[in-house]
Amino acid sequence: MIWNEEYETLPREALEALQLKRLQAQVERVYASVPYYRGKMDKAGVQPGDIKALTDIKKLPFTTKEDLRKNYPFGLFTVPLERVVRIHASSGTTGQPTVVGYTRRDIKIWAELMTRCLSAAGASPQDIIHNAYGYGLFTGGLGAHYGAENLGATVVPVSGGNTKRQIMIMRDFKSTVLLCTPSYALNLAETMTEMGIDPSEMALRVGVFGAEPWSENMREEIQKKLGIQAIDIYGLSEIIGPGVAIECTEEQKGLHIMEDHFLPEIVDRDTFDPLPLGESGELVFTTLTKEAFPVIRYRTKDFSRIITDHCSCGRTFYRMEKITGRSDDMLIIRGVNVFPSQIEHVLMSIKDVEPHYQIIVNREGSLDSMEVQVEVSEDIFSDAVKNLETLAKQIQIEIKDLLGVSCKISLVEPKTIQRSEGKAKRVIDNRKI
């Protein structure tokens, strides 16, 4: 269902006129209120008045995570703190956390966008929504929560962790919609089986999964194991949080970007030159309506392409192709780019291999080595050494074929790879570079 018929189906021409008007206002406000942005624009020799068409956006300098860190914590806010009603922050595992703020209006818009997403995924006020995204500084929990409430659905704010209790709640409350990370969805499915609960006893109908890249094979795995439709949602805290883009149930081919609030661009992965929308590259967003924490040309480090084809769901918003990798997650092994999602793809295309894996990278001397740990489930286990060695070899060859990198496959005992309670930890990089 389309939540906001007026905006979500706006003819392209009207939409682009609206985008330009909002972009101009946003750039002007950012220039006037944030010294850091003003400094960058002055240095690039561009003034707010130079933005006369949407394509002029390429004149503006990019914003990166580094800029956000330099201005920690509140340096890029455009309003005084008394107008900021909420703060969120990234975990900061790779350095200083990045802090984002919201005005009352930002929160309202965010809730509206998240409601649109849930509607696109087929949720309605009749649904009981089990929200297992983490509540707290992470945008996932509260972002999804406000959207679900705004939709009028019944929200169960379970947050992450305590998996067995979650399953009992889900079963007893007859929850129909599941919100969590895809890796946690698999953890839930596995735990249900362990508890002797058949996932078909659940009332679950659809899941809206995001906050980490996941492959199409993983989608199939989740759909099969939980017996639900798995919908991909996209968002990042620097832009607003969850609710930037959503798959529609009609096509499930790419995620509609909330273009009345965010302007997408695709740039070359290496040179950052703007690319035509249909080409594949790094996704860049400019917020069009954010008040407390607008960003101009934020480089997401997510790789995608934009689909401009008409969609049968009726939304006029362009779609972004499902993200399969982030440059942050990208490993360079002996000069070859490797995304964990590619390894996931290989593993899940082999029958009965469990979707739990971990990649361990080491450096011996000056040579990188990659080890992929795969759990031996009962279905792939054999009492004959030969069979297990053949399986390990098969995985190794298929990874080599796809990535051009050889790796060691280690078969490990079940449940030895840590289960996701939110974002899955797929890579352990022991290299000291």
Add this chain to the structure above:
Amino acid sequence: MKVKQIAVFLENKSGRMAEITSVLARNGINIRAMSLADTADFGILRLIVNDTDNAKQILKDNGFTVGMTEVLVIEVVDKPGGLASVLQTIKENDLNIEYMYAFTQKSGETGLIIFRFDEIDNAITALSKSGVRILSGEEVYAI
């Protein structure tokens, strides 16, 4: 004629064997015969026990990957050439042995050889025909 054997997947980590044997001991399971196949990276423990189904469930409940296969247990005379004649029959009948291991009985007069064949039914026919004694499951579990 077929004997049930449990196989357990083991990572090469210290203490795993001890865990398996103590779990079985706690539950009163008696091991009749065992063999460990090891590679550089992992091992497979094969066990014949007095209560196969129970042992399998107990190990599963303790988080091990467990499989069940059927093997043949053959009696050979405990003297030079006892095994050779059995292997000759196997060769003549083109039967492929996946693996084998041996143990002796209390009496010391006969040895027992456990065979895992690709084609167990063909093996039973061929070995029976040549007069080899194949032990029944009940006999083995009760040893």
